[in-house]
Every structure is written in structure tokens, then in C-alpha cells.
Amino acid sequence: MTNYSSAIIEKYAVNAPRYTSYPTAPHFSDGVGQEDYRCWLQAIEPGAGVSLYIHIPFCDRLCWFCGCHTKHTLKYQPVLDYLEVVYKEIRLVGDIIGKNALISQLHLGGGSPSMLMPEDLRKLKHCLQSNFQFSEDAEISIELDPSDLDENMLSGFGEFGMNRASIGVQDFSEEVQKAINRPQSFEDTRSVVNGLREIGINSLNIDALYGLPLQTLSGLRNTLEQVVSLSPDRIAMFGYAHVPWMKKHQQMIDEASIPGLDARFSQARQAEELLTEAGYQQIGIDHFALPEDSLARALQERTLKRNFQGYTTDNSQFLIGLGASSIGKTPQGFVQNTPATLSYTRQVENGELPISRGICISPVDNLRSAVIEQLMCYFEIDFQWLEENFSQTGTAETDKIHDIARKLVAGNEDGYFIETKDGYVITRQGRPFARQFAAHFDEYLNHGSARYSIAV
Ligand SMILES: C[S@@+](CC[C@H](N)C(=O)[O-])C[C@H]1O[C@@H](n2cnc3c(N)ncnc32)[C@H](O)[C@@H]1O
Ligand code: SF4
Secondary structure, three states: OOOOOHHHHHHHOOEOOOOOOOOOHHHOEOOOOHHHHHHHHHOOOOOOEEEEEEEEOEEOOOOOOOOOOOEEOOOOHHHHHHHHHHHHHHHHHHHHHOOOOEEEEEEEEEOOHHHOOHHHHHHHHHHHHHHOEEEEEEEEEEEEOHHHOOHHHHHHHHHHOOOEEEEEEEOOOHHHHHHOOOOOOHHHHHHHHHHHHHOOOOEEEEEEEEOOOOOOHHHHHHHHHHHHHOOOOEEEEEEOOOOOOOOHHHHHOOHHHOOOHHHHHHHHHHHHHHHHHOOOEEEOOOEEEOOOOHHHHHHHOOOOEEEOOEEEOOOOOEEEEEOOOOEEEEOOEEEEEOOOHHHHHHHHHOOOOOEEEEEEOOHHHHHHHHHHHHHHHHOEEEHHHHHHHOHHHOHHHHHHHHHHHHHHHHHOOOOOEEEOOOEEEEOOOOHHHHHHHHHOOOOOOOOOOOOOOEOO
């Protein structure tokens, strides 16, 4: 299936960031705080497009593979208490930006925001509408754990105005599900997909994983055939990130059952083959979309972006993160809300923007970020585009990018990174290693002690 030798796979199997931002989150520090963020929010121009992200860090089950910031709870009261704090945070931010800004995207992520009962979604919507102005065609999306959704909950999503949903599948094989503590039948998933479509939520994404414990090529094939039979518009195919030093519950996974490098790599290539044969277009390193989907169109029109949700069509300059651990971005920098729910609550109750850390973005960061985003989205660096858009950064900085790229071309004996008349390209064969190539342009990588997941 693949013509990559074990030696090649091993050579590129280094740990590297996924570059959902640049600079990446481990380089945020407490040098940026709520006063900086307040000024950045005040600078938002009237009418500017803003995206909102709301984090719900609760789940009614705990899957052992999970790398998300969440907490297991069988009671609903902690969720209700948390929502009260989120409402206060919405009012704090609303008081600063007023109704000047136009919300063009709203994403509810987690955890499992699908735990929210219809009456609470109603309250959340009321609070959002009282404090922000939404554009008529705003994209409103939610991450769903489909395991325990009934009609009442689905109608709550419809009433909220959701027009996109992302459904977690991971893998349908029973053995794999046991090994990751995530039972979920195909039938239940299909009925959620049908239920969403019945209430008009037609734009659907499904998340699947490779590299999970006990996963095999044939099991993954079955899962993907079942996924494709549901005709989602998008499929995200992530490699399982095993980071037990950060996520203690991953220690429940028997490491001996995790596929080795070669097996994991073959699973990823098989997924690409199957999904492209099924009519999906590959988007960047881990997404697939039907040709008529807006993500596929964005790739064609070169408006594709990368953000904390992966690949996106969202081109607003402002992202406001609400809820514990959420990340926000303005042209001046990134900020992250305090992850621990108790401290986050304390800050909001004190009337503070609950920022714990962040980073200012310099013009050089912007240039590097654009280079890395081009590599992650288009597998190339278009030098003319860079020079046109970053002339103010100075030729010394673009020359540095040239130097790094030329050294990379010269040092890459596999011929995966090449120079062309327009710039530099990661060849088709080299695409599985895009994260490693992007990492060469990351100025922060050698500072600090951050540990990343494996990049193949
Ligand atoms: C924030 S989770 C929410 C999904 C939802 N709660 C569910 O369980 O269906 C979003 C996605 O992140 C991915 N994910 C979670 N942990 C991961 C890990 N350790 N490695 C790779 N992807 C992971 C999964 O594919 C999951 O569907
Ligand atoms: S995968 Fe989803 S349901 Fe499972 S623990 Fe993570 S966020 Fe919760």
C-alpha cells in the first residue's frame, strides 16, 4: 500500500507540534494578562467579524484515549454551575466589545457540549444575543458525543440555531472500543446523523482516529466504510496522540496494544486511499471533504486557514475564547483562559477577564506563521505571495526563510522538500511529514521544554 521503508518512517517519526497556531500554546507565558487582552478587545473596530469559541469541559463518560481538556461527571449540577460563570464571562467581554463586532462563527467545543439540555442552550443563546450581535449567516457549530442523545436534545441543537455538527466516532470495532473505554454502535451513530439531518443540521463532520490500541488495517477499513456510508461532508482523520504524561487516564491504555510505527503509518495511508477513492478531497494533513463542501472550495480558492479546530474557512482576525482553557486571538496576540475550572471561576467572579497566559505576536511571528500555515494547508511556500504580503517585515527576514528552505532542500536526501520556480514544495510523497518540515521554520521550537505528540 505504501512505498515507504521502515527506515524512512522511523527517520521522520519525531515529535512535532500540530501547528494549529504559531507560536504554539506551550510558548504562551504569564507575561501577557487580562489588561493586555482588554486593550486588544477594545481595539476591535465596529463591524469587524469575530469568531466565538465556548469550551464546555465536561463529559458524562471518560474515554481513555481522550486528549481534550475535560472532566468526567455523572451529575449535571457542575455543568449548570459552570454555565453560570460562562454567562458572567460573556457579559464581561460583551461590556468591552459591545455590539460593535459582528459574530460570524460560534463553535461549542469540549468535552461534550452535547451534554447541554435544551433549556440551558436556550439560556446560553439568550445571553449571547443580549451581549453580542450575530451576522445573519453566522456559522454555528457543536461537537457531539453521539452516545446518549435523544430527540429532545437534538431539537435543542436545532432551536439554538446550529447549522454544523461534528460527531465523534473514533472507531467502530468492538475490541478497539473496549480498549479505549468508548462503546458506541454504528446504529446509534446513524440515528444521530439522521436525526440531525431531519432537523436541518445538514453540514456534518465525523472524527475518526488511526493508531488506536488494537486497531488493524481491516478494522479501520470497516470503520471508514461505515463512516462513508453516512455521507458526512467532512471527515477528520487524526492520529491517536498518546501523551500519558499530560493525560493520566491514557495510562489505562495498554501500551503494548498500540500499533507500532509502521502499522500506524500504513493505517494513515490506507485511510487516505479509501477516503479519496470514496470521493473525498484531502485537505491538509488530516481532513477530508466532499468537493462541494466549503473546506474543499477554500482549498481551491486558497482561502483555507488553520486554527485550533484544525482546518477552517474562518478568516476573521478575531477569535474570542470563552470558558476554562479557551484560546483567543487578535492581531496583537494570543491569550489562554485559565484551564482549572475553580481558578477560572474565581477570576470571573472577581470581575476579571480569566486570562492565565498568552503571547504577543511580532511581525516576524506573522511571517513565520504564514510560512507554516502555507506548508500545513498547501504543502508549499509561495515566495511571491510572501514577498507581496510581508514586505514590511524586511528582506532580512524573508532571506532567513529562504536560507532555512534551501538548507532543507539540500539536506533532504529523500527529495521530499524541493525548490521550484515559485518557491518550495513538499512533494506528494513527503506530505505525511509536513509537520516535521514546518517545524524547521518554528523559531521557538528549541526554547522551553514542551513535549509534543509523534508527527506521523
Ligand atoms: C474535543 S473531542 C470532542 C468529541 C466528543 N466529546 C466525542 O467524544 O465525540 C474532539 C475530537 O478530538 C479527537 N481526539 C481526542 N483525543 C485525542 C487524542 N488523544 N489523539 C488524537 N485525537 C484525539 C477525537 O477524534 C475527538 O472526536
Ligand atoms: S472523547 Fe469526547 S466524550 Fe470521550 S472523554 Fe473526550 S471529550 Fe469526553
